[in-house]
Amino acid sequence: MGRTRGDDGGTDETAEPAGHGPPDPPAHTRKHEHEHTRGPGRGHGAAHGHGDDHGHGHGHGHSHAHGPATPVSIRLRRLVIAVLIPFAAAIVVGLVLLWPNGTPAHPRTGVGFDQETRDGRVTRIEALPCGQADAEAFTGGDPSGTGAGTGSGSKAPPDAGATPGGVPWPPPTLGAPGASGPAADCRRVGIEVTSGADKGRRFNEVVHPGQVRHYSVGQDVVLSYAPGAPEDLRYSVIDVRRGPPMLLLAGLFALAVIVVGRLRGVTALIALAISFAVLSFFILPAILHGSDPLLVAVVGGGAIMFVALYLCHGISTRTSVAVVGTLVSLSLIGVLGKLFIGWAHLTGNTSDETGLVHVLYPDIELHGLLLAGFIIGSLGVLDDVTVTQTSAVWELKQADPTMTARRLYRAGIRIGRDHIASTVNTLVMAYAGAALPLMLLFSIARRDVLDVATSEIVAEEIARTLVGSIGLVASVPVTTALAAVLAAADHGNGNPAKTVKAAKPGKSAKATPATVPAQASSRGRHRGR
Numbered sequence: 001m002g003r004t005r006g007d008d009g010g011t012d013e014t015a016e017p018a019g020h021g022p023p024d025p026p027a028h029t030r031k032h033e034h035e036h037t038r039g040p041g042r043g044h045g046a047a048h049g050h051g052d053d054h055g056h057g058h059g060h061g062h063s064h065a066h067g068p069a070t071p072v073s074i075r076l077r078r079l080v081i082a083v084l085i086p087f088a089a090a091i092v093v094g095l096v097l098l099w100p101n102g103t104p105a106h107p108r109t110g111v112g113f114d115q116e117t118r119d120g121r122v123t124r125i126e127a128l129p130c131g132q133a134d135a136e137a138f139t140g141g142d143p144s145g146t147g148a149g150t151g152s153g154s155k156a157p158p159d160a161g162a163t164p165g166g167v168p169w170p171p172p173t174l175g176a177p178g179a180s181g182p183a184a185d186c187r188r189v190g191i192e193v194t195s196g197a198d199k200g201r202r203f204n205e206v207v208h209p210g211q212v213r214h215y216s217v218g219q220d221v222v223l224s225y226a227p228g229a230p231e232d233l234r235y236s237v238i239d240v241r242r243g244p245p246m247l248l249l250a251g252l253f254a255l256a257v258i259v260v261g262r263l264r265g266v267t268a269l270i271a272l273a274i275s276f277a278v279l280s281f282f283i284l285p286a287i288l289h290g291s292d293p294l295l296v297a298v299v300g301g302g303a304i305m306f307v308a309l310y311l312c313h314g315i316s317t318r319t320s321v322a323v324v325g326t327l328v329s330l331s332l333i334g335v336l337g338k339l340f341i342g343w344a345h346l347t348g349n350t351s352d353e354t355g356l357v358h359v360l361y362p363d364i365e366l367h368g369l370l371l372a373g374f375i376i377g378s379l380g381v382l383d384d385v386t387v388t389q390t391s392a393v394w395e396l397k398q399a400d401p402t403m404t405a406r407r408l409y410r411a412g413i414r415i416g417r418d419h420i421a422s423t424v425n426t427l428v429m430a431y432a433g434a435a436l437p438l439m440l441l442f443s444i445a446r447r448d449v450l451d452v453a454t455s456e457i458v459a460e461e462i463a464r465t466l467v468g469s470i471g472l473v474a475s476v477p478v479t480t481a482l483a484a485v486l487a488a489a490d491h492g493n494g495n496p497a498k499t500v501k502a503a504k505p506g507k508s509a510k511a512t513p514a515t516v517p518a519q520a521s522s523r524g525r526h527r528g529r
Helices: 072-098 130-139 243-261 263-288 293-313 317-343 352-360 366-399 405-434 436-445 449-454 456-490 518-528
Strands: 002-005 011-014 045-051 057-063 116-129 185-193 202-207 220-225 235-240
Touching: 072 263, 072 293, 072 317, 072 456, 116 130, 116 235, 130 185, 185 220, 185 235, 202 235, 243 263, 263 293, 263 366, 293 317, 293 366, 317 366, 317 456, 352 366, 366 405, 366 456, 405 436, 405 456, 436 456, 449 456
Parallel strands: none
Antiparallel strands: 002 011, 045 057, 116 185, 116 220, 185 202, 220 235
């Protein structure tokens, strides 16, 4: 048996490794071994051992238990809770004060997504020369010019084979007289309206060979409806219904998550549904009602973060560490985003959709909407990084309970560097993939790379990616440091307590196996001798 002094100033009893200590004492000496304990208020521990070459040994040990001091981890947990509770309360108050009463109404403009729609179905498809198809489209389906066709438009025929502007009639499309190139077949698609007051009404659409979208009989389509237009021009096909394939894909996704993640996968899907609900019923309507987009994004994003992390990973210290790390990073993203949006003169009005929103709701502040997009877009990847770093530190501590906070931080930050490298590349490639058509247009225009990168439509996405990446990088050391301190405090100061079982009267005392640092074990053996 050896006597060692721990890092906290106390003493620890350590067991001699097999084959390196003196042999077990004879039976007539074992009765001298005993353990002694004082009252619970004060105490100390000591062990004495001596032996000789004849195999005789005598051991005496006593320990005194102090009252349990408040662990460091308890104080740190209280600090984490002190940070989280006010923030959670602020989110609840924000949800109550900013909660909208649905989406505000507005008059329809008939532009883009602001069109009235109806359901339709393809009933027939006929092949015909494109010249004939264009003629029918011009005359309402009657190339003779009588106007007796059944197409979606019925117009008077031009005189003397030419339009008033002098354009030859029929139009010189492929396959028509006077046109160059090989003959090509167009498709006349019959559409039936299946919803609304005009249910059962039919009209025709002409699909040329160069068009990207093609139809099949029985396919469900989306029709735009313009009630103020002439009767023959009120309906047109704007999209197709994709319900069954998208539902099947969503089902496959949910199945894969549940099969691999099991109960954790189920909670992740529930958290995903709640996130979409917060986005659809709070964030978007609140912004449309004129609330500050940045404030709405902070409140809604905070609610999503709390629900997703605690629901998926449970209420625990490590989850709370991930929440704190995410909060710090989101704060940094908000500050940097606001700074560089103003400095780079980004307006946020870089797409038709944004322009339409501004026309319909002029009170929406586009700069705030852009910054809100920065924050919400970064939330998901931040959750991933902070949870991964926290779990990695805790697993390192469980694998080696002797690791101090400094060693845990160094090991965890090495893992974080790998995570940063892969995640940042993922963010950049995700943007490049989404913006590929735009990048092709700039390539066709043969513009300088710097001009392209600093144009507003590209600079906005670059700023979004880089600001989010900076917050992502910052989350790694912050989360790792906090997790290392808490994990080390949860498991002591790096030297777990080693104890020796008390020997029953008349029986030998057997030391419990313990893993101790090599330096402490050697000191124990030296003092034992």
